[in-house]
Amino acid sequence: MKTTIANVHKHVNETVTIGAWLHNKRSSGKIAFLQLRDGTGFIQGVVVKAQVDEETFDLSKKLTQESSLYVTGNIVEDTRSPLGYEMQVEKVELIQEAVDYPITPKEHGTEFLMDHRHLWLRSSKQHAIMKVRNEIIRATYEFFNQEGFVKVDPPILTGASAEGTTELFHTKYFDEDAYLSQSGQLYMEAAAMALGRVFSFGPTFRAEKSKTRRHLIEFWMIEPEMAFMDHDDSLEVQEQYVSHVVQSVLKNCKIELNTLERDTSKLENIKAPFPRITYDEAIEFLHEKGFDDIQWGDDFGAPHETAIAESYDKPVFITHFPLEIKAFYMKPDPNNPNVALCADLIAPEGYGEIIGGSERIDDLDLMKQRYEEHDLTGPAYQWYLQLREYGSVPHSGFGLGLERTVAWISGIEHIRETIPFPRLLNRLYP
Amino acid sequence: MKTTIANVHKHVNETVTIGAWLHNKRSSGKIAFLQLRDGTGFIQGVVVKAQVDEETFDLSKKLTQESSLYVTGNIVEDTRSPLGYEMQVEKVELIQEAVDYPITPKEHGTEFLMDHRHLWLRSSKQHAIMKVRNEIIRATYEFFNQEGFVKVDPPILTGASAEGTTELFHTKYFDEDAYLSQSGQLYMEAAAMALGRVFSFGPTFRAEKSKTRRHLIEFWMIEPEMAFMDHDDSLEVQEQYVSHVVQSVLKNCKIELNTLERDTSKLENIKAPFPRITYDEAIEFLHEKGFDDIQWGDDFGAPHETAIAESYDKPVFITHFPLEIKAFYMKPDPNNPNVALCADLIAPEGYGEIIGGSERIDDLDLMKQRYEEHDLTGPAYQWYLQLREYGSVPHSGFGLGLERTVAWISGIEHIRETIPFPRLLNRLYP
Ligand SMILES: [Mg+2]
Ligand SMILES: [Mg+2]
Known part of the structure; x- marks a missing residue:
């Protein structure tokens, strides 16, 4: 048999x-x-x-x-x-019979292993990471299906972008210019108006010349978008989702977490609700901790995120960022129009931001004002504005970076091991 | 409440x-x-x-x-x-209040509706198609998870391709040339050697200047690959998978199939096993039916596939195609080296090919011979060959086109309605 x-x-x-x-x-x-x-x-x-x-x-x-x-x-x-x-x-x-298999049990350099990624995946550690990744994906579908979300695939090839074209890959689409999507969010908002609650799961691309352990050129995002859900509703979905994913991995990947020598005591407590602090509180906390390199109005760097995360044994939401450092579509807080109804979710143990999300502007006039302030023109902004013109409703959404989540849950140092065939600066092979 | x-x-x-x-x-x-x-x-x-x-x-x-x-x-x-x-x-x-919503219950032209795709998705028919698509995706994950497959995401950006670059979208990857993937198969074979049974679900791109009701420029594929599984084993997985998807839609999309006025009696019988005919038998059948525009060695066109499908009330496998019209990696039939251990699965009711699959060449020397015959050089072929060098095993895989499957199960005419934001020749908007 x-x-x-x-x-x-x-x-x-x-x-x-x-x-x-x-x-x-x-x-x-x-x-x-x-x-x-x-x-x-x-x-x-x-x-x-x-x-x-x-x-x-x-x-x-x-x-x-x-x-x-x-x-x-x-x-x-x-x-x-x-x-x-x-x-x-x-x-x-x-x-x-395999003769002289290149990857032996001895130590190899990273570049050598990356050049042999098609074989390196067979090693017990890489195998375990891929199984954890698979379980995160499985649990993602399970969660969003149970909650009544519809999977929607936004287009990868787009004629324009929400955030400029400098970090976008360009291609000729027959006679037109096209770019590889960095986020499907605008499309997901249209889909939410048609299908209520939607989520995407697909590749995104950032032509960024940065070479850190947290960056990939090609990475996968999960982007849910929800009609009739405000900022607080969205935070609840986010913490439920992340809890479900972590608990699913703990339950179904025991052997793999053991192979990875993951300290699972750091994962067991990852259950909703998650702590929430405001951006203002985070700045104050950092100043108390002696950070003098950040002022109100600055975005957090990796050391800041790590310092904040160290105070908690769960992921922590940092909410209400200054409007000026966030995307044009984020809804201002009615109680304080200088800040947005938004949150970043910071993973524990120094793994950084794994989710960014917000309530979206639903007011037509305010969105028109933003277009003028940010000089947003072009076809993509035409149809996006119509979502505020024809039956606009309160709605919120977020994006989770799959690979950073895999790195955190697997407890591995570098994001390049979290995806089967990583695309990095200077790495397009295998 | x-x-x-x-x-x-x-x-x-x-x-x-x-x-x-x-x-x-x-x-x-x-x-x-x-x-x-x-x-x-x-x-x-x-x-x-x-x-x-x-x-x-x-x-x-x-x-x-x-x-x-x-x-x-x-x-x-x-x-x-x-x-x-x-x-x-x-x-x-x-x-x-929505004033003068552009899409009224009256008839609109296709181009007008496609220009308003971000709103058109709200119509009851488009909504129903998206829900059927979602159920097919859900059932796909359910099936492959149950069968022990690991989801693997092959890269979208690749340095070279298995089938030439004429139908590939090109981009500059910093200083290198990169192409958008048309298939993740070569990568999935590497993954199968590491993880046993794997499946991908992601976007693929074909820069093809064709404008038929069956073609999209950007479309989604499911590509399973299985170590230690031969051609016959693979056909069994395929018919089980397609049956599971159809039966899941029948069970969970009753309202949507009703909205689409789908004749569900044509779906109820879609249960494994599916009939199998050889390419030779298909050619003979077409000649008997009076087709004089096809000879042994030709690939089938849409009218041929439709004529063959009409003889069956289930999808039908056409097996053992001539080696010369199939991809370089397909394994020759040991009993007849002019034909490949491969099959296309043709959907009923004129919806055409929804799956193509084969057993892959596992012999190192034969693969080297194919490289010479097809003049295959370049980095991608180096690592792919190593899969035959280090512990080669019998393995098989296939690719299912999501949108054609949605069109068939939904019973709709044109594939452009099966994806949220279709990319067609001359259509990159919205
Ligand atoms: Mg941030
Ligand atoms: Mg064919």
Whole structure:
């Protein structure tokens, strides 16, 4: 019977065959321990000379890393392994011998590993990160489906942008100029007026010449937009969503978090509600902490976000930023028109901003005024204005950066390991 | 109590408030019937002069299409409506009056509607199509999650392509040349070697100057790739997947299929297994039907696919195409090396090909030979070849075009209505 490593728990004390790769190996005289992987998991196969034919034992001793195999054996419980099972091998068949696999268990430089990303993904750590990423995606769909959101795919190719074209990738769209989308938000607002509550999940692009551990050129965003929901309603959805994602990973990625040596005690408490502080309070706090490089009206840098986050054991909302440092479409606070009904959500442990969101301007005249102040013209702004002309309603939305969320939950240093094939300054390969 | 139209069934004989837009209206002397929509659904609100204050009744008579409202009233069962409920209105509050909404219930030309796509999405038919699309997406994640597939996002920006650059959008990636991906398949093969079974769901781009009812410039694809799965295994996954999607839409989109006037009897029978015919049999069948414009070695056109599909009440697999008209990576049939272990899945009712798939070449020497025959050089082919060098295994995959699938299941003529903001030749707006 063929099965996968993820499914061996259904075959305890049965003989099964698994297609797999040799991940690692230990052997001494009359026994060989094969660390096998098949993509669904890792299992140890034990080959005892006295219990197999000579061919299988000789092969097992000679097997090279990443050779492909069919391995047949009896599944037994094994409380010492993370999986809980091991295989008493009866037969090993070689599919292909891998000669001189480039990534050995020794240390390699980052550039070397990145050049071999198509193979590096097979390592146990990278495998674990990809499984955590997958669980975050799965839990995202689960959450928004349960809450009645409709998935809407905004266009990637657009004729113009909400925030200038300097950081946009350009292409010729037959005879026109087109740009790769940095955010689907304007489109999601149109969709919310048609479908009530919507969310997108797709790639976004930023042609930014920055090279930090938090930046990717191509990254994935989740952008929900909700009609008849105000700023406070939106914060509730955000904290419920992030809690659901974290708790889902804790529940469904135990083996992977163990592989990543993630301190899960730092994740267990991530449950709604999350603390909220205003921008004003954050500035005051930073001054008290001795930061003299930030004044009211400045945006936070990474050190500021980290200092604020350190005061909390959950993500923290920083709300009511100065209007002038936020996007043109954010709704001013009726109680203080210098600040916006907006929030950034800062992850714990120095992982920085993972969500930016706001209530949107719904007043036609105020939006027209913003267009004049920001000199916004062009076709995209024509149709966007019509959303305020024909049945405008209060509405809010936010964007979550998938890769930063993967980095935080996985507990890894650099965002380049959070996406299967990262696109960085100077990296378009593989 | 605030609620949404989708949730009124939880509030029968209760007074609730709904944020909504006026979709349509009928009134006579002492009664007004408001067709309300809030994105989650459509409901009729009945305003009886004798039962509301004068302000509410006067407002209800004057309300214009797409004005935004808060409507309060009692929810009662109503077996005549598709929803099963209506509201006995007690109060109407105007949020914003929409003056001269451009899309009236009368007929409009296609270009006018496409120019107003940001508003057109609010119409009941477009709303229904977007909900069907959403259900197909939801069911896709459900299926692949249940089957143990890991979602993998291949890069959109790539340095080279499997199929030449003539139909690719080009951009400058800092100092390098980059192209928008037409398929993530090569990357998904690398991912399958790391994660076993993977699927992608993302946008793809084809800079093709064709203008048919089946073509989009930007469209979404689902591309599963499976290690240790041969051609026949892959066909089984495909028919299970498509069946799951169709049955999910039938179950969860009853109102929308009714709005679309879809003949659901044509969908009920879409259950695995699906019929399989070989390319040879298909050619023979077409000759018997009198087609003299196709010979062995030609690819099928739309009329051929339609003629073949008409013989079946399910999607049909056409298998074993001539190797020379298929992609370089397809595995030759060991029993007949002139044909590939591949299949196209043709939807019923003239909707054409919705899936293309194959077993991939796993032999290193044969792949090298293909590189020479097809003159494949460049960085992308270097790493792709390494997948055959280090632990190559039998593997198969396929790609499903989301929009064609939405068109078929929704029963609509033109693919431009299957995506929120279509990108067509000459259409980059809104
Ligand atoms: Mg910020
Ligand atoms: Mg075809």
